[in-house]
Amino acid sequence: MQEWKDYQQKNKDRFLNEMLELLRIPSVSAKTEHKADMLRCAEAVKKSLLDAGCDRAQVYQTSGHPVVFGEKIIDPSKPTVLVYGHYDVQPVEPLELWHSDPFEPVIKDGKIFARGSADDKGQFYMHVKALETMVKTNTMSTNIKFIIEGEEEVGSPNLAKFISENKELLKTDVVLISDSAMLSMEHPSLDVGVRGLSYIEVEVTGPNRDLHSGTYGGAVANPITILAKMIAGCHDENNHITIPGFYDDVLEATKDERELMAQAPYNEEAYKKDLGVKALWGEKGYATNERTGIRPTLELNGIWGGYEGEGSKTVLPSKATAKISARLVPNQSSEKMTELLLNYFKSIAPDCVTVKAFEHHGGEPYLTPIGSKGYKAASKAIETTFGKKPIPVRGGGSIPICHVLEKELGVKIIFMGFGLDNDNLHSPNEKYNIENYYMGIETIPYFHKFFAE
Amino acid sequence: MQEWKDYQQKNKDRFLNEMLELLRIPSVSAKTEHKADMLRCAEAVKKSLLDAGCDRAQVYQTSGHPVVFGEKIIDPSKPTVLVYGHYDVQPVEPLELWHSDPFEPVIKDGKIFARGSADDKGQFYMHVKALETMVKTNTMSTNIKFIIEGEEEVGSPNLAKFISENKELLKTDVVLISDSAMLSMEHPSLDVGVRGLSYIEVEVTGPNRDLHSGTYGGAVANPITILAKMIAGCHDENNHITIPGFYDDVLEATKDERELMAQAPYNEEAYKKDLGVKALWGEKGYATNERTGIRPTLELNGIWGGYEGEGSKTVLPSKATAKISARLVPNQSSEKMTELLLNYFKSIAPDCVTVKAFEHHGGEPYLTPIGSKGYKAASKAIETTFGKKPIPVRGGGSIPICHVLEKELGVKIIFMGFGLDNDNLHSPNEKYNIENYYMGIETIPYFHKFFAE
Numbered sequence: 001m002q003e004w005k006d007y008q009q010k011n012k013d014r015f016l017n018e019m020l021e022l023l024r025i026p027s028v029s030a031k032t033e034h035k036a037d038m039l040r041c042a043e044a045v046k047k048s049l050l051d052a053g054c055d056r057a058q059v060y061q062t063s064g065h066p067v068v069f070g071e072k073i074i075d076p077s078k079p080t081v082l083v084y085g086h087y088d089v090q091p092v093e094p095l096e097l098w099h100s101d102p103f104e105p106v107i108k109d110g111k112i113f114a115r116g117s118a119d120d121k122g123q124f125y126m127h128v129k130a131l132e133t134m135v136k137t138n139t140m141s142t143n144i145k146f147i148i149e150g151e152e153e154v155g156s157p158n159l160a161k162f163i164s165e166n167k168e169l170l171k172t173d174v175v176l177i178s179d180s181a182m183l184s185m186e187h188p189s190l191d192v193g194v195r196g197l198s199y200i201e202v203e204v205t206g207p208n209r210d211l212h213s214g215t216y217g218g219a220v221a222n223p224i225t226i227l228a229k230m231i232a233g234c235h236d237e238n239n240h241i242t243i244p245g246f247y248d249d250v251l252e253a254t255k256d257e258r259e260l261m262a263q264a265p266y267n268e269e270a271y272k273k274d275l276g277v278k279a280l281w282g283e284k285g286y287a288t289n290e291r292t293g294i295r296p297t298l299e300l301n302g303i304w305g306g307y308e309g310e311g312s313k314t315v316l317p318s319k320a321t322a323k324i325s326a327r328l329v330p331n332q333s334s335e336k337m338t339e340l341l342l343n344y345f346k347s348i349a350p351d352c353v354t355v356k357a358f359e360h361h362g363g364e365p366y367l368t369p370i371g372s373k374g375y376k377a378a379s380k381a382i383e384t385t386f387g388k389k390p391i392p393v394r395g396g397g398s399i400p401i402c403h404v405l406e407k408e409l410g411v412k413i414i415f416m417g418f419g420l421d422n423d424n425l426h427s428p429n430e431k432y433n434i435e436n437y438y439m440g441i442e443t444i445p446y447f448h449k450f451f452a453e
Numbered sequence: 454m455q456e457w458k459d460y461q462q463k464n465k466d467r468f469l470n471e472m473l474e475l476l477r478i479p480s481v482s483a484k485t486e487h488k489a490d491m492l493r494c495a496e497a498v499k500k501s502l503l504d505a506g507c508d509r510a511q512v513y514q515t516s517g518h519p520v521v522f523g524e525k526i527i528d529p530s531k532p533t534v535l536v537y538g539h540y541d542v543q544p545v546e547p548l549e550l551w552h553s554d555p556f557e558p559v560i561k562d563g564k565i566f567a568r569g570s571a572d573d574k575g576q577f578y579m580h581v582k583a584l585e586t587m588v589k590t591n592t593m594s595t596n597i598k599f600i601i602e603g604e605e606e607v608g609s610p611n612l613a614k615f616i617s618e619n620k621e622l623l624k625t626d627v628v629l630i631s632d633s634a635m636l637s638m639e640h641p642s643l644d645v646g647v648r649g650l651s652y653i654e655v656e657v658t659g660p661n662r663d664l665h666s667g668t669y670g671g672a673v674a675n676p677i678t679i680l681a682k683m684i685a686g687c688h689d690e691n692n693h694i695t696i697p698g699f700y701d702d703v704l705e706a707t708k709d710e711r712e713l714m715a716q717a718p719y720n721e722e723a724y725k726k727d728l729g730v731k732a733l734w735g736e737k738g739y740a741t742n743e744r745t746g747i748r749p750t751l752e753l754n755g756i757w758g759g760y761e762g763e764g765s766k767t768v769l770p771s772k773a774t775a776k777i778s779a780r781l782v783p784n785q786s787s788e789k790m791t792e793l794l795l796n797y798f799k800s801i802a803p804d805c806v807t808v809k810a811f812e813h814h815g816g817e818p819y820l821t822p823i824g825s826k827g828y829k830a831a832s833k834a835i836e837t838t839f840g841k842k843p844i845p846v847r848g849g850g851s852i853p854i855c856h857v858l859e860k861e862l863g864v865k866i867i868f869m870g871f872g873l874d875n876d877n878l879h880s881p882n883e884k885y886n887i888e889n890y891y892m893g894i895e896t897i898p899y900f901h902k903f904f905a906e
Binding site: 030031032090091093094097153154155181194195197199201206207208209210211212213214215216217218219220221222224225227228229231232233234235271275276277278279280281282283288289291292295297299300301302303304305306307308309310311312313314315316317320321322323325327350351352353354360361395396397398421424425426427428429 | 483484485543544546547550606607608634647648650652654659660661662663664665666667668669670671672673674675677678680681682684685686687688724728729730731732733734735736741742744745748750752753754755756757758759760761762763764765766767768769770773774775776778780803804805806807813814848849850851874877878879880881882
């Protein structure tokens, strides 16, 4: 469609600058100090939807951060696409590892460095600009709705309620999400699934106060030592998770799927070099992309206890704490797995310490069938702009709301992400390639076109 | 000696207030930001020595924090006692657990709450006030020298050099130290030894940057998990340390000494209640006071890695770090043990991570013979004021300079501490009982009297 290309070419710089403006709002959902920024960001998203051509857009309050809804209805008899995205971002710590201010985007070597550039402001905003392209060129083929939430990075605690209470408002034929990555620009891919999540915190308390490690060392349990033992016992020598029942509900991937996965381009040396490691690590018996795709995992996201300052302090601390999360695969249930983890850590506590464990958030795994109309439209759209049929892959991350969207709205979820694995998501120096941003804006209108056919 | 008692009774309040003034100086040696406070504290100590009656006192610069020396020579033919103490204190973190400002002493229930109250400002200052008592009542029986350093809490890195370069200045017949605890006021005791120390830091690096735990979880080693495994492996199921060679040089305590130790009053229920634990922990086959006295131990003093903030962050961190220290007993060598620990942690690193390990500081263990003139004088002094012969016990803490003092000055070290185990040394809400402070000032002159006899 030459008219799309022409319009986008003409508005290229503005498309970029508008997105950068959104990145400047520090919308960190995990931190209460950013409550006002979250609201400001929601309002900015609403305005961008109206500016792009939505008939209406609205900020809906929730018990947490607000949800932004917008829609452009061309003809109720035409198919509807609901675009899901999120305007909240991950915390930025450790700040000292950033090469530039996380909320003052810097463009270098064709990459936009800023928190949220790829996850997910830069990606959902492609849909806003794709809508504008179609509206302004009078080429819309579907109705389009947007649901852009502000709590994805904290597990979407209020979105399920919003969805179940607004089924009519959100009524659609498919959900389209750009919040994931493709293998590479040379090997475009489409995620056919996301992993689920169970995220907990475990606090081990030994003595009721910090003690002198000389006076009491050897007499009373050190909570760091005990917590380390609890963590260490979670993986055996094959890096298989030892927590009883952990794998019980795993739906094993079929031989066919594993064979298909094995065909995905993968260069172990390049992968290791990019990460700066001499050797990879993971569950024995599975290839790297299987370990990040079809297998559940258990990761330590944080640990702290005792003295972290300069120099030395001979303390035997009172407490040690860890943030621990499991990625889940079909048919594991997040609720069940969270319960399993909480009970496990409490049950293995020796009686020289007290262990408290509580849930942060969770989300169900999700798989989308490659035979669906939505998947086919996405595949054809990618093929049109990239010149190659995309490879179906399993994504390692989690988008907890997928399961709820399918259940409540009765439609399939399509993942059409334009990020790359090395975008430093959730890490210092998050980036999004400008080329990927423009390719997304170019590709999305084709999805609507093919989905309407 | 009624004149001592009378003088001390008359000057009681001033003795206390002067000590509180010293506690108000935040002399944290581990933190460079307190460099000026350290100097200020050294000058205050010097002034207090002159005010108490020293003929001379001087602040000696070192490559680190200064050493304060003072002396009162009554007659070179009389015996000399060198009092060692330290004016530096431990860091105060975690600050939120203090019930009052660590550097604004609060008196409650007969206790002085402040950092350094027991360790060691409040204790070495007893010797300053004991000197004043003897000077003002014209009852000195020995020459007295003071060496009050500013780097004890960071392992006295510059004191050994100062001692070896100033042997004539420090020439003495005995070294007297009040930097330890007694069992209780009802069961006075004298330490006959201190443990040595090897303190290291271990840093585990996995990937070269923080990663998204979904995208990479399962593919690359999590440094927290690896560090936890390294730590967990250090103790077996009997809490015996598994590091090869760790116990090789341990001089086992004799049957006699163990029998004597078993007679020390100990109430396990009261001990557990004070610490708020349901069960104790430690090396199988040894009693609690043996585990903190005659056995070497390995403690985790701090650990950190990944996200420690509010809420959750799904990060697979690049690094995890731990501060680890071993308490040593005769005849373990600190240098050798530090080397052993550094090599051990580097050697067990799997090739999916990089491990760096470096030394913080160390110190040799020390044992003093109970048959020495100094020990007998201390024992008789305690018996005079407490009305009970003190029990000889092995202290769990470390005073790294003891070994150097004996080697360089050729004399024995006597530990006459007036603290209590529950003084919260190195912890929030450090305290020193006013009664103990006064008992120390009352007892010390008797040490000089009996040592001169």
